[in-house]
Amino acid sequence: MNLSWCYLSAATPAFDVGRLDELYRSAREFNAARQISGVLLYGHGRFCQMIEGPEAGMREVIARVHDSALHADLLTLHQEPVAVPAFASWSLGTASDWRGQRTSSAGSTLDTLTPAQQAACRVLQHFIDWEDAGATQDFTPIRY
Numbered sequence: 001m002n003l004s005w006c007y008l009s010a011a012t013p014a015f016d017v018g019r020l021d022e023l024y025r026s027a028r029e030f031n032a033a034r035q036i037s038g039v040l041l042y043g044h045g046r047f048c049q050m051i052e053g054p055e056a057g058m059r060e061v062i063a064r065v066h067d068s069a070l071h072a073d074l075l076t077l078h079q080e081p082v083a084v085p086a087f088a089s090w091s092l093g094t095a096s097d098w099r100g101q102r103t104s105s106a107g108s109t110l111d112t113l114t115p116a117q118q119a120a121c122r123v124l125q126h127f128i129d130w131e132d133a134g135a136t137q138d139f140t141p142i143r144y
């Protein structure tokens with residue numbers, strides 16, 4: 001059984017955007033060792049992440065994410081068992097991985113996902129659109 005988790009959070013002053021690559025690197029290393037895959041988006045002081053994988057490893061990662069002082073105000077959008085991870089090939093994909101995937105896939109892969117995974121994909125897309133539009137208002141997830 002895989003666990004899927006998607007949340008939003010706000011960066012704290014302890015987070016330095018110049019160290020975002022370092023965050024991706026250490027998270028990927030930890031995730032890859034546990035067959036965990038997912039996407040992490042950052043923009044304008046906000047994070048949006050979906051991660052998925054075998055339950056035991058996921059419990060460890062969820063605890064690490066909750067414990068990090070780099071963000072606060074975590075809002076879980078879903079946490080549920082899934083059969084098929086949405087982004088199995090990414091230990092932690094970025095916004096540019098996401099953009100590439102959206103233009104290369106015909107959308108049929110969405111059919112194999114649960115309603116919560118599909119909703120999370122819409123939120124991730126909405127997050128990117130919000131950032132592209134200059135983030136003039138605070139981010140609020142679309143109907144989930």
Ligand SMILES: Cc1cc2nc3c(=O)[nH]c(=O)nc-3n(C[C@H](O)[C@H](O)[C@H](O)COP(=O)(O)O)c2cc1C
Pocket residue numbers: 009023026027028030031040047049051061064065067068069070071092
């Ligand atoms: C937005 C965000 C996403 C994270 N995602 C992951 C992750 O996917 N896998 C992981 O092992 N750790 C993840 N972490 C935790 C970091 O790898 C690291 O353990 C943590 O940022 C250390 O934080 P601290 O220095 O504030 O204690 C994440 C942290 C943040 C802030």
